[in-house]
Amino acid sequence: MSLSKRALAELIGTFWLVLGGCGAAVLAAGFPGFGIGFAGVALAFGLTVLTMAYAIGHISGAHLNPAVSIGLVVGGRFDARDLPAYIIAQVVGATLAAGVLYLVASGNPDFSLAGGMASNGYGEHSPGGYTLQAGFLLEVVLTAGFLIVILGATDKRAPAGFAPIAIGLALTLIHLISIPVTNTSVNPARSTGPALFVGDWALSQLWMFWVAPILGGIIGAIVYKAVAGNADRT
Numbered sequence: 001m002s003l004s005k006r007a008l009a010e011l012i013g014t015f016w017l018v019l020g021g022c023g024a025a026v027l028a029a030g031f032p033g034f035g036i037g038f039a040g041v042a043l044a045f046g047l048t049v050l051t052m053a054y055a056i057g058h059i060s061g062a063h064l065n066p067a068v069s070i071g072l073v074v075g076g077r078f079d080a081r082d083l084p085a086y087i088i089a090q091v092v093g094a095t096l097a098a099g100v101l102y103l104v105a106s107g108n109p110d111f112s113l114a115g116g117m118a119s120n121g122y123g124e125h126s127p128g129g130y131t132l133q134a135g136f137l138l139e140v141v142l143t144a145g146f147l148i149v150i151l152g153a154t155d156k157r158a159p160a161g162f163a164p165i166a167i168g169l170a171l172t173l174i175h176l177i178s179i180p181v182t183n184t185s186v187n188p189a190r191s192t193g194p195a196l197f198v199g200d201w202a203l204s205q206l207w208m209f210w211v212a213p214i215l216g217g218i219i220g221a222i223v224y225k226a227v228a229g230n231a232d233r234t
Helices: 003-029 039-059 066-074 079-107 131-153 164-180 189-200 200-204 208-228
Strands: none
Touching: 003 189, 039 164, 039 189, 066 079, 066 131, 066 189, 066 208, 079 189, 131 164, 131 208, 164 189, 189 200, 189 208
């Protein structure tokens, strides 16, 4: 499969992830009387990854996340030469999804970007008021765990066909843990899309949601390789 087609698949997949996950947070989480809450948003993010893993996994691998792509390079599963195209596609897809979400949400006269549009944050912009240090640590640890699940579930020695389910459930679990802390990133592209529209504090805090997930992805890949050894590149 050509790199251009794989990158386009990553753009589409990341668009779906941000539209589905952040859309659930912005449009449905607090809907009066019927809001889906944190648990519903967590499930929405997990479902986006699960569905796209089945839809485009055979095309691009369905990374949908720069931290995942970098972790897969470290884990020996992805060619570093393709990394820039994947990351650009993921960020573009996330930004397009945030744009669609902004246009839809703006159809409600009560909508305001002051609400953050599902942006990630720490300190006063953390849903639970958690510090930078707490958010950074959790983002690193959870992204590392996510990479371990991804590498393990897609290992050629693992049961075939079940990887999307494990990965989607892992992302759901991650959100159940960390929405109160950082609004859950573990994905620099997911963080960048909404931040570009919110601007101000969301952009000033965006650095953390690139550094921590990427560091976590690298750690997770190193840990998995140490435990399981090298598997065939996928």
